[in-house]
Amino acid sequence: xxxxxxxxxxxxxxxxxxxxxxxxxxxxxxxxxxxxxxxxxxxxxxxxxxxxxxxxxxxxxxxxxxxxxxxxxxxxxxxxxxxxxxxxxxxxxxxxxxxxxxxxxxxxxxxxxxxxxxxxxxxxxxxxxxxxxxxxxxxxxxxxxxxxxxxxxxxxxxxxxxxxxxxxxxxxxxxxxxxxxxxxxxxxxxxxxxxxxxxxxxxxxxxxxxxxxxxxxxxxxxxxxxxxxxxxxxxxxxxxxxxxxxxxxxxxxxxxxxxxxxxxxxxxxxxxxxxxxxxxxxxxxxxxxxxxxxxxxxxxxxxxxxxxxxxxxxxxxxxxxxxxxxxxxxxxxxxxxxxxxxxxxxxxxxxxxxxxxxxxxxxxxxxxxxxxxxxxxxxxxxxxxxxxxxxxxxxxxxxxxxxxxxxxxxxxxxxxxxxxxxxxxxxxx
Amino acid sequence: xxxxxxxxxxxxxxxxxxxxxxxxxxxxxxxxxxxxxxxxxxxxxxxxxxxxxxxxxxxxxxxxxxxxxxxxxxxxxxxxxxxxxxxxxxxxxxxxxxxxxxxxxxxxxxxxxxxxxxxxxxxxxxxxxxxxxxxxxxxxxxxxxxxxxxxxxxxxxxxxxxxxxxxxxxxxxxxxxxx
Numbered sequence: 001x002x003x004x005x006x007x008x009x010x011x012x013x014x015x016x017x018x019x020x021x022x023x024x025x026x027x028x029x030x031x032x033x034x035x036x037x038x039x040x041x042x043x044x045x046x047x048x049x050x051x052x053x054x055x056x057x058x059x060x061x062x063x064x065x066x067x068x069x070x071x072x073x074x075x076x077x078x079x080x081x082x083x084x085x086x087x088x089x090x091x092x093x094x095x096x097x098x099x100x101x102x103x104x105x106x107x108x109x110x111x112x113x114x115x116x117x118x119x120x121x122x123x124x125x126x127x128x129x130x131x132x133x134x135x136x137x138x139x140x141x142x143x144x145x146x147x148x149x150x151x152x153x154x155x156x157x158x159x160x161x162x163x164x165x166x167x168x169x170x171x172x173x174x175x176x177x178x179x180x181x182x183x184x185x186x187x188x189x190x191x192x193x194x195x196x197x198x199x200x201x202x203x204x205x206x207x208x209x210x211x212x213x214x215x216x217x218x219x220x221x222x223x224x225x226x227x228x229x230x231x232x233x234x235x236x237x238x239x240x241x242x243x244x245x246x247x248x249x250x251x252x253x254x255x256x257x258x259x260x261x262x263x264x265x266x267x268x269x270x271x272x273x274x275x276x277x278x279x280x281x282x283x284x285x286x287x288x289x290x291x292x293x294x295x296x297x298x299x300x301x302x303x304x305x306x307x308x309x310x311x312x313x314x315x316x317x318x319x320x321x322x323x324x325x326x327x328x329x330x331x332x333x334x335x336x337x338x339x340x341x342x343x344x345x346x347x348x349x350x351x352x353x354x355x356x357x358x359x360x361x362x363x364x365x366x367x368x369x370x371x372x373x374x375x376x377x378x379x380x381x382x383x384x385x386x387x388x389x390x391x392x393x394x395x396x397x398x399x400x401x402x403x404x405x406x407x408x409x410x411x412x413x414x415x416x417x418x419x420x421x422x423x424x425x426x427x428x429x
Numbered sequence: 430x431x432x433x434x435x436x437x438x439x440x441x442x443x444x445x446x447x448x449x450x451x452x453x454x455x456x457x458x459x460x461x462x463x464x465x466x467x468x469x470x471x472x473x474x475x476x477x478x479x480x481x482x483x484x485x486x487x488x489x490x491x492x493x494x495x496x497x498x499x500x501x502x503x504x505x506x507x508x509x510x511x512x513x514x515x516x517x518x519x520x521x522x523x524x525x526x527x528x529x530x531x532x533x534x535x536x537x538x539x540x541x542x543x544x545x546x547x548x549x550x551x552x553x554x555x556x557x558x559x560x561x562x563x564x565x566x567x568x569x570x571x572x573x574x575x576x577x578x579x580x581x582x583x584x585x586x587x588x589x590x591x592x593x594x595x596x597x598x599x600x601x602x603x604x605x606x607x608x
Contacts, residue, residue: 005580082472094536094575125470132483132520133532133576135443135589142438149435168470169441173479173518174573190478190504192517208472251538251579258580293537323579325537339540343574349517 291320
């Protein structure tokens with residue numbers, strides 16, 4: 001199947017070969033210029049590789065947006081203890097499906113990025129922690145890893161450089177929280193994927209108590225391009241604080257849902273209305289969640305911003321993972337929020353009381369409002385529970401669960417009140 | 430399955446197949462080789478737990494208490510520890526499931542686009558409720574989220590196969606295809 005969605009206004013750096021079956025295998029990938037960046041990196045000093053990534057301003061694409069080069073520079077440089085790289089391929093933020101496509105169409109782009117990152121931070125072993133549900137993607141990745149070993153891009157003395165490195169594909173088994181970096185590390189170690197208290201940070205004490213760098217798939221896939229073409233080249237796109245291109249996974253009520261790669265100074269409104277074609281015929285948009293279900297919803301009047309980290313933040317939300325969820329006027333906002341919160345209730349690891357209890361109470365209250373059995377005091381109650389859940393737990397899952405509730409009440413309170421006062425719904429069926 | 434599977438991928442095999450042999454020998458022959466291969470990829474035995482549980486499920490279709498005891502023994506862990514980890518992850522089936530484990534994505538992307546009707550149609554046609562196995566042992570329907578293919582709703586995974594853009598009216602044909 002060819003990649004079904006593309007638009008001439010995209011800037012396809014990462015997604016250039018989406019839909020091109022011949023780019024999946026290693027021969028096709030090398031024909032398309034693959035592994036040249038690795039050759040170049042292995043001829044550079046490790047710290048020079050870190051420096052170019054620092055200079056490029058590449059920020060983590062998993063959701064937090066932490067500068068990737070800076071993260072790498074926290075790793076020890078003396079090589080005295082074993083250290084690791086973990087590629088976070090546990091893509092599970094609802095509404096996000098960019099890493100899946102990156103691995104599906106260009107597994108070697110990801111692997112090349114992992115090898116370069118491992119070389120730069122002086123790691124001897126890297127793990128791709130991929131969510132267990134991605135069964136079809138695991139097959140693709142497995143094939144690519146074996147190919148890379150056969151060609152000498154992995155294993156001992158990579159390309160005659162004297163650098164040895166192993167890569168192992170590790171599948172998760174169904175736990176959203178394993179996408180949180182310390183939850184991922186626990187899961188990799190054969191434990192429950194319960195997040196750890198930070199500090200210590202993974203660069204000090206990560207996998208198996210050793211220094212570890214955890215990077216998202218899209219972050220690592222960007223690395224070969226930066227190493228090959230330089231930081232200035234990468235900075236031709238985006239803004240000072242948010243350089244480069246980014247994949248946006250667009251889903252929900254859109255004419256053309258799909259993954260679109262745009263520079264980070266692209267207009268959010270144009271992404272929604274032009275690239276994705278806006279809502280289906282005869283429908284109006286109700287709101288857009290720009291960065292996965294953990295970020296605040298924006299109303300249609302709030303879309304006049306660029307898609308940079310700072311642009312979306314100024315508009316009142318976050319770039320997050322780039323999982324854009326559009327809802328049109330057929331949406332019952334209470335139901336949609338209940339659906340999202342229910343997910344968090346299921347996925348709460350249970351370590352922290354505010355999250356374990358809060359997520360299930362939010363779900364219960366939302367369900368009764370949805371059924372038309374809510375009370376007016378449920379609105380302040382939801383906000384109160386939400387505020388107690390924020391900033392009081394080991395990891396941000398708790399905060400994330402409160403976000404859709406609080407932001408939807410702020411912006412769509414009349415939808416809640418219609419359910420509470422009249423037992424009706426404002427959704428246009 | 431190749432006998433010479435590269436140890437880098439030995440632990441990363443899809444673990445829910447239609448062929449489920451609850452009494453099949455675990456960790457023998459080619460599976461023993463894979464088990465040994467998995468152990469070479471981690472600095473300690475505990476880290477092999479998830480890959481080894483996946484492999485056990487691949488062989489037997491689910492993870493029984495006996496399986497967990499055996500895994501504990503092989504990895505120098507306690508049975509209680511293995512149980513605590515296995516029960517944390519939704520993909521480990523701690524009770525037998527049907528020949529076709531039908532996983533309907535009800536994440537927000539699919540939910541907005543009609544996942545509920547798809548789930549209902551599956552339940553209607555398989556005459557089951559969520560999580561139950563049909564009387565003929567063929568089907569178990571569960572809700573999962575999010576399968577991470579939100580532009581192609583509704584996403585349905587049956588054992589190790591992913592189906593995209595499933596509409597309620599496609600369900601009957603999909604079930605026929607499985608038989």
